[in-house]
Amino acid sequence: TADLTPPVAASLRDHVKAGGRLLALAAPEFKDKTPQYVALLKEWNLEAGADLVVDVSPGTLAQTGPETPLGVRYPAHEITKDLRGLATAFHTARSLKPGSGTPEGVFAQSLVETDRAAWGETDFASGTPVRFDDGKDTAGPVSLGAVATITTAGPSPTPASPAPDTPPRKEGRVIAFGDA
DSSP: OOOOOOOHOOOOHHHHHOOOEEEEOOOOOOOOOOOOHHHHHHTTTEEEOOEEEEEEHHHHHHHHTTEEEEEEOOOOTTTTOOTOOEEEEOOTOOOOOOOOOOOTTEEEEEEEEOTTTTTEOOSSOOOOOOOOOOTTTTEEEEEEEEEEEEEOOOOOOSSSSSOOOOOOOOOEEEEEEEEO
């Protein structure tokens, strides 16, 4: 409901860097903006969209309405391996996808995506009927959640000269969804 303070953002960053796990939930920014939160996700190559995901696929409209997109695609990952054939509902969600950057030691990928009939609506405050605006809105399928694996840079011992005093590489993980 509020943006992160700099000390909280630093604490979360340190936790992940030390090999910790973080579940991040990013609701759409209707009024209050969360620049610290969005910037922290961006450090892990995760992008929280400034949009509201709208889904007008027939199954969604009949069951929940356009403001509740359904996740129906699950790219291959250990987290989603058992979700094939299922649909997950995200009420009032924003897009959350892997970024286009390539920060060293960070690997990000999408976990759940909508059908092609969904899009990221950027003009949800105007009060006009919702419609896809090419060039302005994000076309579907839209990513609703992503995961980033963060490997801390640390020297790795070579087989010829193991270094017992060298700390092992640590791997942190951030799982983020565009819905709280």
